[in-house]
Amino acid sequence: MSLPTVIIGAGPVGLAAAAHLLERGLTPLVLEAGPSVGTHIRAWGHVRLFSPWHFCIDRASRALLEPTGWQAPDPKRLPTGAALVADYLDPLTAVLAPYIRYNTRVVALSREGVDKVRSRDRAEKPFIVALETPQGETQITAAAVIDASGTWSQPNPLGASGIAAPGEKAAAAQIHYGIPDSLGPDRATYANRRVLVVGSGHSAMNAIHDLVRLKHQEPETQIFWAMRHTPDAVTFGGGSNDALIARGQLGSEAETAIASGLVKLLAPFAVSALAQDGAGVTVTAATGAAIAVDQIIACTGFRPDLAITRELRLSLDPWLETTPALAPMIDPNLHSCGSVRPHGALELAHPEPGFYTAGMKSYGRAPTFLLLTGYEQVRSIAAALAGDDAAAGRVELELPETGVCITNRAPAKTSCCG
Numbered sequence: 001m002s003l004p005t006v007i008i009g010a011g012p013v014g015l016a017a018a019a020h021l022l023e024r025g026l027t028p029l030v031l032e033a034g035p036s037v038g039t040h041i042r043a044w045g046h047v048r049l050f051s052p053w054h055f056c057i058d059r060a061s062r063a064l065l066e067p068t069g070w071q072a073p074d075p076k077r078l079p080t081g082a083a084l085v086a087d088y089l090d091p092l093t094a095v096l097a098p099y100i101r102y103n104t105r106v107v108a109l110s111r112e113g114v115d116k117v118r119s120r121d122r123a124e125k126p127f128i129v130a131l132e133t134p135q136g137e138t139q140i141t142a143a144a145v146i147d148a149s150g151t152w153s154q155p156n157p158l159g160a161s162g163i164a165a166p167g168e169k170a171a172a173a174q175i176h177y178g179i180p181d182s183l184g185p186d187r188a189t190y191a192n193r194r195v196l197v198v199g200s201g202h203s204a205m206n207a208i209h210d211l212v213r214l215k216h217q218e219p220e221t222q223i224f225w226a227m228r229h230t231p232d233a234v235t236f237g238g239g240s241n242d243a244l245i246a247r248g249q250l251g252s253e254a255e256t257a258i259a260s261g262l263v264k265l266l267a268p269f270a271v272s273a274l275a276q277d278g279a280g281v282t283v284t285a286a287t288g289a290a291i292a293v294d295q296i297i298a299c300t301g302f303r304p305d306l307a308i309t310r311e312l313r314l315s316l317d318p319w320l321e322t323t324p325a326l327a328p329m330i331d332p333n334l335h336s337c338g339s340v341r342p343h344g345a346l347e348l349a350h351p352e353p354g355f356y357t358a359g360m361k362s363y364g365r366a367p368t369f370l371l372l373t374g375y376e377q378v379r380s381i382a383a384a385l386a387g388d389d390a391a392a393g394r395v396e397l398e399l400p401e402t403g404v405c406i407t408n409r410a411p412a413k414t415s416c417c418g
Helices: 012-023 039-043 061-067 081-099 202-217 247-260 359-362 370-385 391-393
Strands: 007-010 027-030 107-109 127-133 136-142 144-147 173-178 194-198 222-225 265-266 273-279 280-285 290-293 295-298 355-357
Touching: 007 012, 007 136, 007 295, 012 027, 012 061, 012 081, 012 265, 012 359, 027 081, 027 370, 039 061, 039 081, 061 370, 127 144, 194 202, 194 290, 202 247, 222 290, 222 355, 290 295, 359 370
Parallel strands: 007 027, 007 144, 144 355, 173 295, 194 222, 194 295, 222 265
Antiparallel strands: 107 127, 127 136, 273 280, 280 290
């Protein structure tokens, strides 16, 4: 009996990987640490994606779903995280049920009988996947491994230096990492409070969007927005030039909220320390500027958890923690538009044959990932694992333009994509 290809994580990309493997006649085994599909997505279920359904459904997954009578949602409609799970992932999970194990956490990966140092016959050895389950610790073997576990469980700290700022851990009860539901269950936490949002990406803009709506209902709410750098021509996106209309609108609304005085911008404001101040927290910047607030929303991005791969031979870019081939395509120091050159198994390969990272985790610390990118990654990886090198190298990806490269906000015509 042939060994399965283990897929870590039952999110959209992990399930798409299973669908593509099945299409290739390979056996997937999806290992999900949580009790259900899309565990991380459920944490931001209230957030509306700026990608319409057309860009959220994987081709091989659709091919599995349609024979069951499943009807795809309106391709032009924008799903929330909750809708993505209920209308797409849950039905897909039902089809893939024989290949999924829940409450199964991967804690380590290695090769059978060899550690990281040994080279002889290494590539012929199956992978060892160490697991924690409700029944206890166990190990299984796998022909290959696709890590699609994402980065949601590893948020970046508030500290601008990449490590927790002094006082950050002590103030943990007043910090939310991610996008809280400030118009729903978390309303009482933020209504008529002094709220500081830290970050300059789309997550921060989503948090600002909800807080502005809250302020219209609860006028005593005070909103502060801290960015490391003063906004420039591309900070708020491409506006009406963005092919993803909702993404362009999100940036435009955030910019308008600042201009109207609904939100007070603090920039440059690189967080250097936090200190308890009665019932609130005083946040200090590297410049010495300080702000006293009641609650903090940290939209500072995420980073990959590399602990499980310690016994594997990986090649990682020294600052983005992605593969060296992918790093220059997605480096946020060079690319502010979020569009990425097509890539697949070749760019995602490591010195450890048969191991790939896909989805958000494949981008390391870069923040510009789109679901379409992940779907194309696993299509290519599945082809490579099936021995179809031609299909693996034939990239079939067309990303929507961000519009930032042709923004009319800049003082002159510029190109951020080169």
